[in-house]
Structure formats: C-alpha cells, structure tokens
Amino acid sequence: MFAKGQTVIQYMEQLAPKHLAYPDDKDRIGLQLGSLQKEIQAILVALDVNDDVVDEAIRVGANLIIAHHAIIFRALKQLNTDTPMGKLYEKLIKNDIAVYIAHTNLDIAEGGMNDWMAEALGIRHTVPIEETQREQLFKLVVFVPKSHAEQVRDAVLGAGAGAIGNYSHCSFNVDGTGTFLPQEGTNPFLGSVGKLEKAEEIRIETIVPQGIRNRVIQSMLKAHPYEEVAYDIYPLDLKGHAFGLGRVGKLEQEQTLTAFAEIVKEKLDVAHVRVVGDPERIIKKAAVIGGSGSRYYPAARFRGADVLVTGDVDYHTAQDALHAGITLIDPGHNAEKIMKVKVAEWMSAILKKNHYETKVIASSVNTEPFHFM
Template sequence: MAQVPALDDVVRLLHQWYPPHTAESWDAVGLVWGELDQRVGKILFAVDPTPEVAQEAAEWGADLLVVHHPLFLKPVHGVAATTPKGRTLTTLIKAGCALLTAHTNADQALGGVSEALATALGLGEQQPITPAPGDPVDKLTVYVPTDAAAIVRAAIAEAGAGQIGNYDFASFSSDGTGRFRPLDGAEPMIGTVGAIEEVAEVRIEAVLPRGRRAAVVRAMRAAHPYEEPAYDVVEVADSEIGATGTGRIGTIARMPLGEFAQIVADALPPTAQGVRVAGDPARSVRRIAVCGGAGDFLLDTILRTDADVYVTSDLRHHPAAEFLERAAGGEDGGPALIDVAHYAAESTWLPVVEARLREVLGEGVETRVSEINTDPWTMRL
C-alpha cells in the first residue's frame, strides 16, 4: 500500500515550490489551519475558500484544501459560524480538513499562476515580465599567509561561502606580498614590534549569501593566523535574470488579434464576463504578455516591452483608456488589451499544482480540482 504523507510533508513541498517569504508584504499565505502530524490522503484544489468549496471538501472527505485566495486577507476578531468566513473555517475544522493558501507567492513562481496562464494560452519562450531579483550576495576578500590559505578557504566554505549554483568551495586566489609594521601593544605572529615586515600572502575571494555574512566573517577570523586580518566585504549588484518574477511574456504563431482572443476564450472556463478585447481584431499579434489576477499595476511596464497584446484581469475604465491612448502614440500602435475573468485566469494553476503534487506524492494521495465556479458574476445581459 502506498504511504500516506503527513500534512507537514505536503506543506514543506508547497512551501518549497511557492516560498511564503516571496509573497507580498500585505498578503496572508501559508497554512491557515491543520495539525502537522495528521495524515493527508485526499487533497482538493480551488481558487477561493468559499463556504460551498469547504462543503465540497468536507463531503468528499478531503484532508487538505489548497486555495489561491486567502480566507483571512484582512484581520478579523472572530470566526463565528454566523459569517461566511467563519462557516468556511468551521466546516473545514469539523471535517478535519486542513487549509493552505498560496497567493502572491504562487503568482511569481516557476509552475505558478502566471506561468500556468501563459502555458494554457500556448505561449512559448516564456520569460517574466519583471524578473524577481536574485538572492542578495556579498563578496569576501581576505589576505592570508600562504601556508594558512588552505585552512582559511576551508573555514569560510564550511560557513557558507563559495557556493555557486551546483558547486561549493568555489574561490579565487592570487599571490602577492603583504606589508605591515606592528605597533606597541601588538602581539604579532610574524615580525617584531616597530619593524616593517613583508610576508608572502594569498588574496582569497569568495561569494556568499548576504544572510551568511556574519557567520562567514566569524569563521574567517577564527581560522586566520593574524591578530588583525586584512579583509573587506562588498555587496554585489544583482545581475541575475531568473525564471521567476511577475507575469510572463512569450510568443505564439503570428495571427490576427481576433483569432488569438478566441484561443483565450477557448482555453479558459466560461464565465459571465467572457473575454473583453480592446484593439483592432485584424491587427497581427505574436508577442503576448500575461498576468494572472488583477494586472493593471503592470500597465506602465507593458508599454516598455515589445508585447503586441496584454492579457490580464480586472482592468478598470480609466487606466485601460489611458493605456490605449499612450499606446496609440507608439511606433506600432502599442499593445492591445484582453481582459478575462479573475477566476478564469487563476483557475489555470489548479491542475498544474495538482499534477505536481500527485507526481511527487504518488498513489498514496487522491487529488481533485474543485468544479465549483467561484467567479462572483453569474449573468450578463
């Protein structure tokens, strides 16, 4: 029989793929409720933690409900079952079903919401619209007597310096001559007080995560033979363009805007809103930018890209109109806009994270994507 994982194991996986620390500061992500040692044999995935979705989870016997939107984005003073949010949590607790949210931490990630939307629309050569900055890095440079260089190199590596990609203990060394004069009160290992001394030294350079700066410097000083080692630590400018970041931009086979809009409509679940288009249906499009969820905060950025069309949700009248006016002054008329329902865009992520978990956890876990459409709009006249 396949092993049924503990909730702690599932949470660790989701947090590895969608790290909570990458969420926006205003967001509320992570495990909302659940005992870490409870077994998880059934996982349900949904965009919104509504009372109806909670009831579906309870009736199916789910042990974990994974949602995109937070249940408690704003602070509350109680969770009485007289409120919709209280009913949702009460239903889950009574059913023994844990609740986990992956919101803005899932938006930017590999295998996240914007990537899922871009893939659902057939975009190739995907890149983030705004790449996430790489982890902050420092560089340590220290001067060591030649016969002690290997000891110091090993000490700083053990403390966390010198890791680059899939390599560790990486450093650079160059030979030189150190010159100094010990003063009164010094206890020099080499040389005498008052006399200038020259020593064959090695300059050692290694990069390190900024969070390991204090530990690496302590290790260096402890291993260094000098009473006062000469060293410096500099902050390295971020030059890495990673695969994570806000939104996605990619390519499709060139086609008219109207034809691409139909592809968008066919790829997403039907909603009362449908697909709204701003632009000439006959214009040719190839470069497509997308952002899962409300994406009008990226409008200024989109104007600086080579996108032919921008697909997102919740575009408001004035920002959209001003965007189109500014785009019209561009060389090629600027990007067109396609506005889709918020729920529809973000629902593309659910089968992606479901498949990802199922692949890792194996047959010990049943998974299901909720079929409840939680889009708030139900009719259009």
C-alpha cells in the same frame, strides 16, 4: 503511508517558496486555518474556498485544502459563527480541514501560475513583466576528509547548489590540513578522545541560492561523516536569478487580436473575454498576468508587448491603455483556475515519487461569481 501535513507543505513550498511572495504585507499566504500536525489522507486544490468547495472537500475525504485566494484577509477581532464567513470557518474546523494559501508566491514562482498561463497561450521565451526581487546568493564552504569529499560534493551539488548562469555543478576544491581535539563524550570519525588529530581534508566551496539553502545544508550534513561538521555559509553581494510578476514573450505565431482572443477563451477555459483595441491589430509579442494585473500595462508595453492578458480591467485603465497603444484582453480573475489541475498534478507526482498514498484532487467547483447574460 500518508504524508504528514508539514511534509506536504514542504513540497508545496518547493513549487512556490514563501520568500517569493510580493513584498506587500497585505498578501496572506501560508497556513490560514487548522493544523498540519496530522496525516493527510487527501488534498483538495482550489482557486477559492467557499461553502461548495468545503462540501466537496468533505465529500472526497480531503483534510487539507490548498487554495490560491485567502479566506482570512484581515486580523479577526471575533469569530462569530452566525456570520457567513464564521459559519465557513466553523465547518472547516468541525471537519478538521486545514487551509493553506499559496498566492503571489505561486504567481511569481518559476513553473507557477504565470508560466502556466503563458505556456497555455503559446507565449515563449518569457521574462517577468516587472521584476520584484533577485534571489539572494550564499557561499557555502565545508571541510571534508578526503575519503568523503566526492560523496559530500555530490550531495551538495545534487541538491541544486553550484549553478552559475547556464552552468551547473560548479565548485572549487582546495587540499589542506584540519586539526581538532575530540573532548570527552565525543565519538570522532577520525582520531581519539583527548588526542590532537591532524586530518587531510578538502575545502569545498560553492554557490547556494536562498530558495534551496536549507535543502542543500541538510543534504550536506546527511552525507558528511563527521558528527560535528565544520562549515560556513555567508551572503554574497552578487545577486542571482530575477523573479517577478507576469510573463512577456513572443507568440509562436503572429496573429490578429481577434484570433488571439479566441485562443485566450479556449486555453483559459472562459466563455467570454473583454477586448480593448483594434480587432485586426497584429499581435507578435504578448504579456500575461493572472488576477488583477491591468496596472502593469505600462511595464508590459515597455517590454514590447502588443497585448496584455489580465483580469479585472476597469474603464479608465482601458482608456489609458488604448491611448498608450497597447491592447488588452480581460478573461476575468477566475482564469487563474488553471492552477487547480497544475498544482494537483505537480503535488501528485512528488507524493508518488516519495511513496506516499495521499490523494490529490483538483476541485471541480466553479467559483466564478459572475454570470454573463
């Protein structure tokens, strides 16, 4: 059985929830082209979408591409298939290939782009370089007959609700009496139509983070015996876990800038890096941010980083960072290609767990536009 397109994207948004995207209306995420109302035989995971990547998708039989970089940046006023991009869109449409983008939401997500890069470079005990948001917390209150309280509580907490700091499965439970009068056309679990019923019930309260709210509610409704479930969910002033761009933490072993640059080359699979700073400087704490993150060097320095690893560093920013006392390593924007294998592995595992036959392939196309001579 192949997974439906919407099912695949529901899984993808567990890894990279859309609400985590950088609060900037210029970011383009989500479905950009095609339809998800179909079975997905194969998924191609790519950093960029160009002609070679689309040809690869056709060759491997993929009818969905999950990419990091958008193919549509601005509102289209026309779709002229004589232009290079128009021809690309035409090829995708004619071959029924949908394109879905996970960009800054994948960067910011825990277990996403910047965590993969930090892990590869041996950066441990990380925190975001710059906080972008704190997850909204909600209080879920549900009323359950005593006979099914444990079943519903297990479903809710098993879906991820009830986390407070380093404690999980937190809930509060109060005995009480519920009343209801089933009307014509109902099929009550307890009581009879037209007769007021009093039931011994448990009021279960717990905390639900925004990112899993829908999943928790669906699990609760599925486990609850009533055909009309009485529950409340409301926002709290308390804020939850912090999310943000980039990662900063201590290296497993301190080393010179030169030695660390060699690790960056090897682990991020790049032939060359540009380095700003004294090659013999000792690096104890490092920061990394995928893509173009050089503007975050002051935040990385404030967090105590000796070096920032990021792409697309311009001349004047390099001068300013050097003057500020932080070193830089630029492996290029294409270093984000680490996401191809990581997303493919993650998606393959969850599809297999749910007994789907949909294949997931990491693109083998090198989309690096620069040649070093």
